[in-house]
Amino acid sequence: MGKLNLNTKMKGYSVINDIIGKPDSVEEDGVRQIKTYLLIPFKKHPFKLYEGKQLDDLVESIKEYGILSPVIAREVENKEELELMSGHNRVNAAKIIGLETVPTIIKNVDDDTAQIIVAESNFRQRNNFLPSEKAKAYKMQMDALKRQGKRTDLDICSNGTYTKTSRDKVADKNDTSPAQIRRYIRLNYLTDKLLNMVDNNSISFRPAVEISYLSAETQKMIESLLEKQRIKISLKQAERLKELEKDLGTLNLDTILDVLSEKKKMKKKLEIPVSKVKDFFDDSVTEKEMINIILNLLESNMQEGK
Numbered sequence: 001m002g003k004l005n006l007n008t009k010m011k012g013y014s015v016i017n018d019i020i021g022k023p024d025s026v027e028e029d030g031v032r033q034i035k036t037y038l039l040i041p042f043k044k045h046p047f048k049l050y051e052g053k054q055l056d057d058l059v060e061s062i063k064e065y066g067i068l069s070p071v072i073a074r075e076v077e078n079k080e081e082l083e084l085m086s087g088h089n090r091v092n093a094a095k096i097i098g099l100e101t102v103p104t105i106i107k108n109v110d111d112d113t114a115q116i117i118v119a120e121s122n123f124r125q126r127n128n129f130l131p132s133e134k135a136k137a138y139k140m141q142m143d144a145l146k147r148q149g150k151r152t153d154l155d156i157c158s159n160g161t162y163t164k165t166s167r168d169k170v171a172d173k174n175d176t177s178p179a180q181i182r183r184y185i186r187l188n189y190l191t192d193k194l195l196n197m198v199d200n201n202s203i204s205f206r207p208a209v210e211i212s213y214l215s216a217e218t219q220k221m222i223e224s225l226l227e228k229q230r231i232k233i234s235l236k237q238a239e240r241l242k243e244l245e246k247d248l249g250t251l252n253l254d255t256i257l258d259v260l261s262e263k264k265k266m267k268k269k270l271e272i273p274v275s276k277v278k279d280f281f282d283d284s285v286t287e288k289e290m291i292n293i294i295l296n297l298l299e300s301n302m303q304e305g306k
Contacts, residue, residue: 030105030106031070031103031104031105032103032104032105032106033101033102033103033104034073034082034101034102034103034104034106035100035101036091036094036095036099036100036101036102037095038080038081038082039071039073039081039082039084039087039091039102039104040076040081040082040083040084041083041084041088042083042084042085042088042114042118043083044136044140045084045088045118046118046119046133046136046137046140047088047122047129047133047136047137048130048133049088049089049092050089050092050093055089055092055093055096058089058090058093059093059096059097062090062093062094062097062099063097067090067094067099067102067103069087069090070087070102070103070104070105071084071086071087071090071091071102071103071104071105072084072085072086072087072104072105072106072107072117072121073085073087073104073105073106073107074106074107074108074109074114075106075108082104082106083114085107085109085114085117085118085121086117086118086121086122086125087102087104090102111144112144112145112147112148113144113148115140115141115143115144116140116141116144116145118137118140119137119138119140119141120141120173122137123137123173123174130199131184131187131195131198131199131205131208132187132195132196132198132199134184135184135185135186135187135188135195136188138170138174138181138184138185139185139188141170141173141174142166142167142169142170142181142185145166145169145170146166149166165178167181167182183205183206183209186209186212186213187208187209187212188212189212189213190208190211190212190219191216191219191220191223193223193227194208194211194219194222194223195208197223197226202226203226203233204235206235206238207233207234207235207237207238208238210235210238210239210241210242211233211238211241211242213242214241214242214245214251215245215250217250218241218245218250218251218256221251221253221256222241222256222260225253225256225257225260231260231261233260237259237260237262240259240262241256241259244259274287274290277290277294278290281293
């Protein structure tokens with residue numbers, strides 16, 4: 001375990017101030033020391049807090065160097081607390097260590113801007129995300145952009161010019177395609193259990209997207225089958241279930257089980273040993289040429305028989 005160096009100074013404030021600094025004391029660049037217990041999580045925060053080694057490493061880093069980058073929070077109307085927009089893991093680690101205050105930058109922003117900050121700040125600071133985290137964060141970004149812009153859900157303006165949709169804007173911000181954004185957002189329509197299965201790789205991403213179009217009742221039956229019988233679901237099976245529910249309206253357990261139990265049909269392969277036919281050809285004829293000659297003869301024979 002690293003030792004806490006109380007003499008180390010970071011960005012104008014010392015590690016000792018992280019522990020016993022004056023509450024609400026203003027430092028350079030608008031950073032204030034805020035009581036840790038006053039920093040509350042963002043409502044519907046789409047990202048999970050660090051656990052295990054990732055959390056342990058962050059705790060050890062803060063013990064040794066302090067909180068190098070201030071968290072970002074905003075005021076909550078009629079409340080003493082401040083709502084975190086960036087820095088949930090740092091605050092959680094600070095609480096574990098027992099730090100009384102956390103360096104904080106306070107922003108005065110509305111709900112939509114706050115949602116965009118929450119998503120973008122996490123995407124910039126981290127590299128690895130669970131599918132469920134991306135699904136919720138992309139939707140949060142898109143919903144906020146829709147409300148902020150004027151009809152950003154349209155592709156063509158009244159004058160005939162193209163305008164970017166909110167999905168396009170989210171794709172640009174996250175360096176991906178609008179189609180991929182759409183797929184991730186579809187994951188929000190999965191049941192909680194199925195979404196967890198996507199996170200732990202029990203269900204692959206693309207089949208999960210297709211399953212998201214199924215009714216909640218059908219999804220719950222799929223949950224049960226995947227859990228109890230440890231069945232893997234392929235993209236083709238998921239697409240088949242989607243087609244069946246569209247045609248039939250509802251699916252029962254037997255129908256779902258039939259689809260999930262389907263085995264890939266093995267293509268029949270005819271093999272004729274060269275030794276059986278080589279006597280009919282000159283030694284200079286290759287195997288490929290033999291095959292073509294045989295096929296041509298068969299075709300000619302069929303034509304004569306008509």
